[in-house]
Amino acid sequence: MVRRITPLRVAAAGLVLLAIAAALFVMPSNDYILLPDRARSVAPLIDVEGERPPRDDGGIYFIAVDVRKASLLERLIPSIHDGATLVPGDELLPPGVSESQRRQGELRAMTRSQQIAAAVALRKLGYKVRTEDVGVLVSGFVTGSPAIGKLQPSDVIVEVDGKPVHDRADLLGRVQAHEPGDELRVTVRRGSDRKTLTIKTTSDPRDPKRAVLGVFVDPAVTIKLPLDVKIDLGNVGGPSAGLAFALDLYDELGHDINHGLKVAATGEIELDGTVAPIGGVKQKTIGVRRSGVDVFLVPAGENAREARKYAHGLRIIPVKSFQQALQSLATLSSA
Secondary structure (H helix, E strand, C coil), X not given: CCCCCCHHHHHHHHHHHHHHHHHHHHXXXXXXXXXXXXXXXXXXXXXXXXXXXXXXXXXXXXXXXXXXXXXXXXXXXXXXXXXXXXXXXXXXXXXXXXXXHHHHHHHHHHHHHHHHXXXXXXXXXXXXXXXXXXXXXXXXXXXXXXXXXXXXXXXEEEEECCEECCCHHHHHHHHHCCCCCCEEEEEEEECCEEEEEEEECEEECCEEEEEECCEEEEEEEEEECCCCEEECCCCCCCCXXXXXXXXXXXXXXXXXXXXXXXXXXXXXXXXXXXXXXXCCHHHHHHHHHHCCCCEEEEECCHHHHHHHHCCCCCEEEEECEHHHHHHHHHHHHHC
C-alpha cells in the first residue's frame, strides 16, 4: 500500500520539524558560544577628578565578547551566527567551578583591571601611586589539581599554614616545604570574605618529588590612588579592557591621544605597564570592525596575528606596553 503525500501530511511534517528545531534552539548544551559584541566608548563610563570635556568626535573604545551557553542547535551548527566560536564547557568552566563562581571571578578580574589601569595611567601622568603586595591571585588551574572545587578564580591567597603570602616566592616557599600529598591550610580572600581551606598538594609534573598546589597565580596588590577614579561597566567582566581604561584616563586628564580618531583597545594591563594577551580576539576584531572604529590596538604576538585574519581593512596596531601604545597613537596622528 502506497501512502499519498497530501498537503495535510506535508504541513504536519513541517510542524514536527519546526518543533524539533525550536527545541534544539532553546535547550542548552554543555558548551559555550562566543559571539561578537559592539565597541563602546569608555569616556561616559569613567568619572575622574579634573577630567576634560571631549574635544572631538574621536575617543577610546573597549570591546567585550558575548559569552553564553550554546543551545543544542548552536552546538551542532555554530555557523548560524557570523563570527561565532564554540568552546568546550570544561575550557571555560573547570570541574568543581560553578557558572556563578566563574562569573564572580570575571567581575573581580574586571575590578582589578580597573585599579591597575588607573595606577598605570596616573603614574605616567606624574602622580604618585602607592601599591603593596598582599598575596597572589588565582588565575587558573592545572588539569586534575586537588585545588579545583576548593579554590575559585580570582581568590587571593594570603596565608599558607598561618604564614603570610605576599607574592609568588612566598607561596612557592610555603608549599614546597611540604611533600606531595600533604594537606595545607590555605587562607584566601574571596571578595569581602576570608576563608581557610584544607587543600592537598600534588606533584610538580617537571619534578615529581616537589609539591605544588596546581594553580596558576598572578600578583595581588592594594592600590592607593591620588585621585578618585570611578569606572562603571555594569555586568561586564574580565580583565581585557585594562588597556582601554588606561588610555582613556590618560586622554581625559589632559593629553589628547586619539586626535579625532575612534581608537579601540584590548589587552590586560599589568602594574608595570605591560600589555598581556587576552581571549576572544576573533569576536573582538569583528565587533570593532562592525562598529566603524578607525584603529584597533591589540597585544602583540599571537593576538595581533589572529586579529589581522578578521580585520578586513581595519587597521591593527600590535602593542607590548602602555608606553608603546601611546607612541603608536602619536605616530598615527602625525601620519
